[in-house]
Amino acid sequence: MIRLVPDHSARIQRTEKVPFTFDGVALMGCAGENLAAALMQAGVLHLRNAPGDGAPRGAFCMMALCQECVVFVDGQSVESCRLTVSSGLVVKSRR
Amino acid sequence: MSENHDIAVIGGGIMGCAAALRLASGGMAPIVLDRGDLGQGASGVNAGTLSLQIKRVRLMPYALKGHEEWARMGDAVGFRRTGGYTLAFTEREAELLTERQTLKAEAGAPIEFVTNNQILTAEPNLTRRVLAASYCREDGYANSSLTGQYYRGRLREASVPYRERCAVTSITRDTQGFVLHTGGPAIKARRILLAAGAWLKPVAAMLGVDLPVDARINTVSVTERMPPLLTTVIGHATGLLTMKQKGNGTILIGGGWQGRGTPQEGRGEVTADSLIPNLSLAQFALPELGQARVLRSWTGFEANVPDFYPLAGELPGVPDAFVLGCVRGGYTIGPYIGRLMGEFILGHSPEMPVFDPGRDFEKDAT
Numbered sequence: 001m002i003r004l005v006p007d008h009s010a011r012i013q014r015t016e017k018v019p020f021t022f023d024g025v026a027l028m029g030c031a032g033e034n035l036a037a038a039l040m041q042a043g044v045l046h047l048r049n050a051p052g053d054g055a056p057r058g059a060f061c062m063m064a065l066c067q068e069c070v071v072f073v074d075g076q077s078v079e080s081c082r083l084t085v086s087s088g089l090v091v092k093s094r095r
Numbered sequence: 096m097s098e099n100h101d102i103a104v105i106g107g108g109i110m111g112c113a114a115a116l117r118l119a120s121g122g123m124a125p126i127v128l129d130r131g132d133l134g135q136g137a138s139g140v141n142a143g144t145l146s147l148q149i150k151r152v153r154l155m156p157y158a159l160k161g162h163e164e165w166a167r168m169g170d171a172v173g174f175r176r177t178g179g180y181t182l183a184f185t186e187r188e189a190e191l192l193t194e195r196q197t198l199k200a201e202a203g204a205p206i207e208f209v210t211n212n213q214i215l216t217a218e219p220n221l222t223r224r225v226l227a228a229s230y231c232r233e234d235g236y237a238n239s240s241l242t243g244q245y246y247r248g249r250l251r252e253a254s255v256p257y258r259e260r261c262a263v264t265s266i267t268r269d270t271q272g273f274v275l276h277t278g279g280p281a282i283k284a285r286r287i288l289l290a291a292g293a294w295l296k297p298v299a300a301m302l303g304v305d306l307p308v309d310a311r312i313n314t315v316s317v318t319e320r321m322p323p324l325l326t327t328v329i330g331h332a333t334g335l336l337t338m339k340q341k342g343n344g345t346i347l348i349g350g351g352w353q354g355r356g357t358p359q360e361g362r363g364e365v366t367a368d369s370l371i372p373n374l375s376l377a378q379f380a381l382p383e384l385g386q387a388r389v390l391r392s393w394t395g396f397e398a399n400v401p402d403f404y405p406l407a408g409e410l411p412g413v414p415d416a417f418v419l420g421c422v423r424g425g426y427t428i429g430p431y432i433g434r435l436m437g438e439f440i441l442g443h444s445p446e447m448p449v450f451d452p453g454r455d456f457e458k459d460a461t
Contacts, residue, residue: 049322051319051321051322051344052343052344054322072386075385077319077387077388094386
């Protein structure tokens with residue numbers, strides 16, 4: 001691949017890894033990282049089921065419009081792309 | 096330039112349009128005028144419930160006929176006959192339910208009382224805390240947001256002219272009848288029918304008539320799409336809840352909780368003070384609503400007079416002027432009472448009595 005700008009990825013400073021859960025499964029993510037991104041990174045793509053036909057849905061637009069990444073946190077439905085990872089965060093799916 | 100019509104209908108909601116269609120089929124040449132778009136007032140923003148269980152006893156024969164009209168309009172207005180349950184959660188509510196629904200059943204509505212088992216089999220997602228319930232197989236809903244487009248099509252088919260965004264600013268008389276002044280050319284009509292809903296009072300005032308019309312500011316909310324949770328329309332013994340799940344999964348929640356504002360000031364506003372108890376009652380009845388987000392809440396104006404019976408007849412003191420509105424349960428009854436009003440104006444004797452707008456409103460407020 002031809003790079004137009006130098007590869008600086010090695011210089012990205014990651015925050016510390018913290019534990020959180022998704023439907024009771026223990027996962028790790030970087031504190032402060034976007035929750036939808038952290039779930040993807042952890043291999044969790046299926047976040048909810050479509051209300052009509054029950055088909056699997058997951059993060060799509062990553063900007064809080066499509067509603068496909070909605071999860072339950074603290075008893076509320078929230079777009080996971082609008083949340084960040086924190087230690088001990090309990091995330092439940094709408095599957 | 097001005098135009099001549101047999102009758103001008105001011106207000107293109109359900110009642111005005113239904114009356115105009117009947118007048119046209121009876122040989123008159125009507126024109127329908129609306130200050131906004133057709134069917135965008137109460138006709139287009141209500142929760143769409145068609146329930147005999149929430150109709151006034153004396154209006155039941157009209158509501159039964161109204162249901163027939165909606166069934167005929169069918170898919171074009173999103174009509175669904177789903178059946179409906181009315182719920183009571185406390186002893187007091189159960190008494191109220193028995194008392195009210197018995198009277199409505201006696202008035203001809205096919206309402207029956209059902210056991211908890213029946214209701215939990217039919218609607219397993221409802222709370223287990225139902226103390227008593229009634230059922231009416233005729234109940235259902237239509238999609239009020241389709242009202243305008245439906246009547247626009249019907250008027251066009253019947254070659255009835257209509258003007259939208261055409262507010263009448265004053266009304267004068269000439270030898271032939273009425274002259275309606277608008278932003279554009281004046282409109283002449285031999286007769287006039289006021290069907291302006293919550294705006295009846297200022298419109299009647301243009302003819303020097305003071306109608307004691309007041310407006311309720313009813314709140315409606317819609318949730319995001321949810322998995323199938325309800326198949327029927329749900330009400331509450333007090334009348335403070337209506338709830339149904341539409342084909343797309345959204346749940347519509349009404350019940351006549353009061354927002355804020357007046358028709359003169361615009362559209363009206365939702366207030367947290369009434370919205371929260373409205374949604375709480377809905378969630379009590381259907382616990383799964385706890386998982387749902389409300390997408391939008393809005394208000395609509397429901398016009399009424401002090402005795403809460405319709406205005407449907409001659410405008411007092413003004414020959415050739417008629418008024419139609421203030422019908423409790425007007426969405427359900429509107430298409431039918433509009434037709435009755437058409438017959439009345441045509442000089443036929445209507446199938447059922449109309450309601451004299453010149454009556455004493457302080458009497459018979461039962």
